[in-house]
Amino acid sequence: MKNFTTVLKIAPAFLLASTMIHAQTKDSTTKEKKIEEVVLIGYGKQKKTDLTGSITSLSTADFNKGAVSTAEGLINGRAAGVVITQSGTPGSEPIIRVRGGSSLNASNEPLLVVDGLPLDGVSLSTINPNDIESFSILKDAASTAIYGSRGSNGVLLITTKKGGKRLRVSLNAFTTVNTLAKKIKVYNGDEFRTLINQFVPDKVSQLGTANTDWQDEIFKTSVTNDINASVSGSLFGKVPTRFSVDHLENSGLLITSGFQRTTGNIAISPSFFDDHLKFNITGTYSYTFKNNADEGAIGNALSMNPTQSVYDNNSIYGDGYYENRGGNFNSTTGTYNPNGVSNPVAQLRNKHDIQNFKRFFGNVNMEYKFHFLPELKLIANAGLDSKELDGHVTTNKNSRNGYYSVANTFAYYGSESFTGESLLNKNANVQLNYGKTFGKFNFDIMGGYEYQNYHKTSFDTKNIFLYTLDPTNNFYNPDSKPDVNLQAFFGRLNLGYNNKYLLTINYRRDGSSRFSKENRWGNFGGVAAAWKISEESFLKGNSTLSDLKLRASVGKTGQQDIGDYRYDYFKTYNVSSTLFYQFGNTFYQIAKANGYNENLKWEESLKYNLGLDFGFANNRVTGTLDFYLADTKDLLSVVPEGPLENLRIIGPKNIGRLQSKGIELGLDIKAVKKENFTLNFNYNATYNNIKIKELESDKIDKGGVGLGAFIQTFTTGYSPYAFNVYQQVYDNNGKPIEGAYVDRNNDGVITSADKYIYKKPQADVTMGFMTNATFGKHIDFSMAWRASIGNYVYDQISADRAQLGNIYNTVDGTINNAPVDFTNTNFRFTNKESDYYVKNGSFVKLDNVTLGYTFNNLLKNNGSIRFYTGVNNVLIITKYKNIDPEVFNEGRDGSIYPRARMFTLGINANF
Amino acid sequence: MKLNILKLRNLAIAGVFLLSITSCINDLDVKVNDDELYTSEQFYAHPESYKQFLAKIYAGLAVTGQTSPNGNSDLGLEVDGGPNEGFSQYIRGYWQLQELTTDEAIIAWGESDNPGIKDLNFNTWNADNKFNEAFFARIFFQIGLVNEFLRETTDEKLSSRGVSADLKAQIKTFRAEARFLRALSYYHAIDIYGKIPFSTEDYIIGSGVTPSVQSREYVFNYILGELNEIDGDLVAAKTNEYGRADKAAAWMLKAKLYQNAKVYTGTDRSTEALTEITKVIGSPYKIATIPYADLFKADNNTNGAQDEVIFPINFDGVRTKTYGGTTFLILASCTKPVGATLGVNDGWAGFRTRQEFIQSTGTDARVMKVAGSTDPASISDYAKFEEGTKLIKFSNKKASGASGSDGIFADADFALFRMGDAYLMYAELAIVNGKGSTGTALGYINTLRTRGGATNITMSDINALTTTDAKEMFILNERAKELYWEGTRRQDLIRLNHYVSGYTWQWKGGIQNGNSIAPTRTLFPIPNKYLNINSNLSQNPGY
Secondary structure, three states, X not given: OHHHHHHHHHOOHHHHHHXXXXXXXXXXXXXXXXXXXXXXXXXXXXXXXXXXXXXXXXEHHHOOOOOOOXXXXXXXXXXXOEEEEOOOOOOOOOEEEEOOOXXXXXXOOOEEEEOOEEOOOOOOOOOOHHHEEEEEEEOOHHHHHHHHHHXXXXXXXXXXXXXXXXXXXXXXXXXXXXXXXOOOOEOOHHHHHHHHHHHOHHHHHHOOXXXXXXXXXXXXXXXXXXXXXXXXXXXXXXXXXXXXXXXXXXOOOEOOXXXXXXXXXXXXXXXXXXXXXXXXXXXXXXXXXXXXXXXHHHHHHHHOOOOOOOEOOOOOOOOOEOOOOOOXXXXXXXXXXXXXXXXXXXXXXXXXXXXXXXXXXXXXXXXXXXXXXXXXXXXXXXXXXXXXXXXXXXXXXXXHHHEEEEOOEEEEOOEEEEEEEEEEEEEEEEEEEEEEEEOOEEEEXXXXXXXXXXXXXXXXXXXXXXXXXXXXXXXXXXXXXXXXXEEEEEEEEEEEEOOOEEEEEEEEEEEEOOOOOOOOEEEEEXXXXXXXXXXXXXXXXXXXXXXXXXXXEEEEEEEOOOOOOOOOOOOEEXXXXXXXEEEOOEEEEEEXXXXXXXXXXXXXXXXXXXXXXXXXXXXXXXXEEEEEEEEEEEEEEEEEOXXXXXXXXXEXXXXXXXXXXXXXXXXXXXXXXXXXXXXXXXEEEEEEEEEEEEOOOOOEXXXXXXXOOEEEEEOOOOOOOEEEEEOEEEOOOOXXXXXXXXXXXXXXXXXXXXXXXXXXXXXXXXXXXXXEEEEOOOEEEEEEEEEEEOOEEEXXXXXXXXOHHHHEEOOOOEEOOOEOHHHHHOOOOOOOOEHHHEEEXXXXXXXXXXXXXXXXXXXXXXXXXXXXXXXXXXXXXXXXXXXXXXXXXXXXXXXXXOOEEEEEEEEEEEO | OXXXXXXXXXXXXXXXXXXXXXXXXXXHOOOOOOOOEEEHHHHHOOOOHHHHHHHHHHHOOOOOEOOOOOOOEOOOOOOOOOOXXXXXXXXXXXXXXXXXXXXXXXXXXXXXXXXXXXXXXXXXXXXXXXXXXXXXXXXXXXXXXXXXXXXXXXXXXXXXXXXXXXXXXXXXXXXXXXXXHHHHHHHHHHHHHOOEEEOOOOOOOOOOOOOEEEOHHHHHHHHHXXXXXXXXXXXXXXXXXXXXXXXXXXXXXXXXXXXXXHHHHOOOOHHHHHHHHHHHHOOOOOOOOOOHHHHHOOOOOOOOHHHOEEEEEOOEOOOEOOOOHHHHHHHOOOOHHHHHHOOOOOXXXXXEOOHHHHHHHOOOOOOEEOOOOOOOOOOOOOOOOOOOOOEEOOOOEOOOOOEOOOOOOOOOOEEEEEHHHHHHHHHHHHHOOOOOOHHHHHHHHHHHHHHHOOOOXXXXXXXXXXXXXXXXXXXXXXXXXXXXXXOOHHHHHHHOOOOOOOOOOOOHHHOOOOOOOOHHHHOOOOOHHHHHHOOOOOOOOOO
C-alpha cells in the first residue's frame, strides 16, 4: 500500500510502464474469461440481456473506422435516434441530439458522463478517442430518469479503457491530408467586371484587373497528425492500470488556424480486503493550444472584390495588402479610413489569436462490499472537471483593423487583448446498493444522494491599449456570475422473475438553484418492464428466431438548464460600468432593475417507449425496434412578454407543450462469417417528428436574420424553428419577382399575416449504414454512410449577399462580390423573408472509407500491426448548392468553417 | 478487531455524509457577488442606488441598454425576437415617426439595411413596421421601469431599509420626477397610438394578469391628474440639476396636452393650454441670447443654450453613447465630408428635407442649408441622397468651433422642451385659437426671428391671415423655421389640420408629387407582434 502510493507519486509515465512490464513477467498465464456483455446504465451496470430501457451500447468493434480525432466521431451515424453535427473548426464541440431533444429553448444537449463523472455540457474536444472503451446511450425516460433533470435529453455514458491482467502496449498513429471539398460559387474577376459595368457603372473605377479567388487565398491544404501510445496491465501484478498519451495536430483549412492537443489519461483500479473494497481512479489531463483564425474572413472572402489582388505595393495601411479605398480619404491623417469589406487574407494574417486550454477531469470511484453483508454495497464517487482557458489576441498596428479612431483621432494603434475563463464542476454521489436472489426471484435495490456545483468566472480585457488611450471607457472588468447548483436524492428497484420477466422502477428528487424555494424540487421517475419471450418454452432453443424481447417503459424527466438565465427567479439589478447619465456636472452610473420570473419551475417530459429486441438465425441478424413518444410540458422558453408585463420584453417562461415521436430501427447483420471472408452490415434508421402542441402566445418570432427580419417561428402544430416566410412570386421564366409575394389571406395587402410556414430544419428520417469486411487474415475494409431526409436549410449566405444593396453598398460606397445566385434573382435589396432562400438540405454522405492490412502473429503471437488508408468526408449527394447542408444555427447557413475532405494513412500496433 | 475498525469507519462515513448533505442543501440558494449584478438587498444597501436607478429612467430616453454603446439591450437579443438595438433608441424612434412621415424629412436608406423605413417616407407603413415595433417596445419598457421605481420607493420600503431622513426627502423628489417621465411617455404613446396598454405601480409583476388597455381620453386625463399631483413635489423651475425635470417641465407637458386635446379627446382645451404656457413663459427659463445654431451644438449644456432648455435629453460622446439620439441626428443628416464640418468623422447619408419644406420656409436664416450644395430640391428617388436639399441642425462642434469629445458619438443634448417652442405655442393659441394676445404673440415670434437672423414681421402680416387655413399654415411655417427636425412636425400637422389632406409633399402617400392619405394614418398601428401577446389589445382602424 505504502509502496504503491509512493511509486505513483514519483513515477513518470515510462517508469510506470516498466514497472508493469516487470510485473507482467510474473503473471503471464492468466487467460481472459468470456463474460456476458454488460452494459453501463445510470449509476450502475446491467447485463445486456436484462435491460428494460432503450439503450444503445457501442463498443470498439462498433466504432467508425479510419482517422477519427474526436470522441463523437467514433459514433456519428452508428446509433439510431442520435444525430451528431460535427464542426469543421478544429477543436470545436459538436451538437448532439438524442431523439430530437425535448425542449424549445432550454438546453437540448444530452448529459455526458465519463466514468461516473457528469461533464459540464457537451465537451468532448479534449477527450482522446483512443481512450474510449464504450458508449452507452440512454434514450428512454426509464433509463434516464435516474439522472433526473440532466437526463431529459438522453445520456451518453462513456467508459474509458482500464488496465487488465495481461500486459498490452499499443501504438496508433495516423496522418491525414485535408483538402477543401467544395467552395461557395461567387463571381470570378471577369464576371464581376461585367456585372459592375452592367449594374453599377458609376463604380467601375473600383474595378481592378486581377482575377482573385479569395476562397483559394484563405484556405489551404493541411495535414493532421495523431500519435497515441498506451500501456495497460497490472501494477505489481495486482493493480490493474492503464496509461496513455496522445498528441494531435490539426492545422485546419484556414491559413492561420491551428490546433494541437496533448492528452494523458490514467486509470488505476486497486482492490483491497479480498475485493471487498475496490477503487476505480481515472484522470485525464489535456492541454490544447489553438490558433483561432478569424472566421469572419470566410464571409469576407465571398464579398471581397475579386478584381483586386491580395497584395498591393502601395498598401494603404503599410501591411502590403490591398484594402478598399472607396473615396474615403482622410485629409487629416493623409490615409484612408477603413471602409467596406476587409481583405480576408489581411484580416487573417494581421491577427494573432492564440488560446491555451488546460483541462483536468477525474473521478474516484469507491465500491465497498460490506463484510457482514456482502450483498450490500456502498458506492461513492467524487470527481471534478476543471477547465482553464486563456487567450491572447494581438492585431498588427499597420493594418486595417489596427488603424482606428480613439476620441476623434485616427492613428495606427494596433490592439491587444486577453481573455480567460475558469470553470469548475464538482460532483459527488453516494449510494447504497443491495442485491439478492431468492429462488426464481432476484432483486436489486439502490438509493443515493448526489451533489453537483458548476462554477464559472471569466474575463475579457478587450483592447488593453485603450486603457491608456481612453481610460474612462476602458478598464478591466471581470465577470462573476452565480454558480449553478444541483442536488438530488435517487433510488432504483430492479426485479426479475425466472429470467423472463423484468421490472425496473426508479425515482429521483431533484433540486436546482435556478428556481425559487417553492419551485425548487421536482420529482421524477420511471417504470420499465421487459419480457424475454425467447426464454419461454415455446421459443427456447429456436435457432430461427433466436432472441426476442419486448420492452415497455414510461417515465418523467425534468429540465432546468435554460442557459444564461441562472438566477431569473428573483429580482436583480444591473449597475452599468460603461454607461452614465449626466445630472448637473456629475455623471451617474445607470442602474436597471432586471426582468425576472419568480414563477419559473421545472419543465417536465413524460416519455413512453415500446421496444423489441430480436435475433434471427442464431443471432446472425440482430436488431432493435423502438417506438417512442415524449410529451414535454411547462417548456422553459425564452419568449416575448407583453408590454408592461415585466421589466423586459423577452424572457424565460414555462409555456406550452412539445411532442416528439419517432421510430428507431437498428440492425446488425453478420452476412458472411467464413474463415477467410467476413462481411457485416450495420444499419440504423430513425423517423422523428417534433411538434409544438401548445403555446401561451402563438407565432413567436425566431431566427432573427438582422434588422427586424425573422425567418423562423414557434407556432402550434409545427416543428420548433419551422421556417416562416413569404411565398415568393415568380415570373414566366421562373425568376423571382422582387418584393412580390403571394397575398395568402387575400386582404389585398402584403403584411406579416401573409407569411406561411414552409418546411423545417429537422430531418424526418436519418440513417446510418456501415459495412465491415475482412478478406483472408490480413485485409479489412470498412465504409460508413449517413443520410438525412426532409431537412431544409435557410441559405443565409445568398440572402445576405446576393443582392444589389450588397454589391453596391450605398452607405460606404464600396462594391462587393456576391454568390452567383444574384444572376437568378437580380434582387435590388435583401429579401430575407422570402421562401426562395429555404432550400432542401436532404443529403446522403459517404463519411468514410477505410482499407487496412494487418500483419498478425508478430512477437510470438503476441502482437499485430495494421496499416490502413482511407478517406473521410468522401462524398455528399445533395441538391443544396452551398458547401454543406449539414449546418448549425437551427438550419440557418450563414457561413461555416468547411469540413475538410481527409486522406488518411495510419498504423495500429498492439503487443 | 478488523471488523470493529470497519464499523467505526462506516459510522464515520455515514456521519460525515449526513452532515455534509444538510450543509450542502444551502448551496441551492444563489449567491450573487459581482460589481455589476446585485440582489435587491445588496442594491438598496447602497444609498446612491436610488439616484442611479433614477438616472437609468432618464437614460431610458437616451441609451438602449446597459453596455456602451450597444450590446446589452434593454429589449433583449435580436435572435430571441428583440428589435435591432440601434433602431430601438427612444428619441430615434420617436423622431422617425414624427419627422420622416412629413415634409421636413425623407430618408435615403435602402431596404437592405433598414427594412420598412421607406414606408415611413411614404406614409404607407403597416402593422409589421420594424421602426414602429421598436418604438412601441421601447416606450412601454420605459413606463414599466418607472412603475418599478415607484414600487421600490414607497415609504414602507424606505423605512424598512432604514433610509435616512435626508435621502427620503430626496427620494420624494425623485418619485415626482419619475412620475413626470412616465407621464411624458404616456403622452408620447397616446400621441402615436391612441389607445394603449396601461398600468401603474399597482401592477404586480408575475401576477399573470394581462395589463389593461385604456382609451386615449382615459390616459389623457390620467396624465393630467398625475402632473397635478406631482406639482408640489417637483422643484421650482430652473432650480434642479441640469438634466432633471422641474415644475416648468411639467407645465410644458400640460400645455402640450391641452393644446393637442382636440386631437386626443375631441374637446378643445386651449384656455387651459394658455394658462400652462403662460406659467412656462413666466418661469426663469428664457430665450437664450446666443446664435441660433449654438442651441444644437456639442456644448449646448453650457454654452448658454441651457437657459432656454426646459427639458433636455443628455448625451455624451464618452459616457452616454448610443446609435440613436443626437448621434443619429447628426450622422444620418450628412455625408462624410459634411460630417467633418460637424465634428464627426463619418456620415450615414440618411435624411434631408423635401422641396415643399424649402418652398415654405424660403430664405429664413434659421433653416441652415449645407453650404455650396447644388443638389436639386426635388427628389425623384428617395434612395438617392444626392437629391433633396441638405440641412444642418445638430452638430458635434462646440460654439467655439472645437470638436466634441468623440468622432462618432455626439455630445449635443436634445431639447425635448425649450422656450422657443413655448413662444410659438403661445403664438398659435393667440393666432389660431384666439386665446391670449396677438400683440404678445407678435413679440414672441419676432424675438425668435431676431435671434435667428430672420426679418421681423408686423401686426399687419398677422392681420392679413383671415382664413383658418392661412392661420394654421402661418403657424406651421413659423414652427418649421424655428423647430425643424426637433421632432414635433407630425403632431403639429395633425393638430393644425394639414397632415392628411390640404397640404401635400413629395412622396406623401408613395407617389412623387404627393397625395392625400387616409385619415386613419394619424395614428400608427399597434404592432402585430404585440397584438398577439396582449389579448386586450385591438388594432387601430385602417390597419
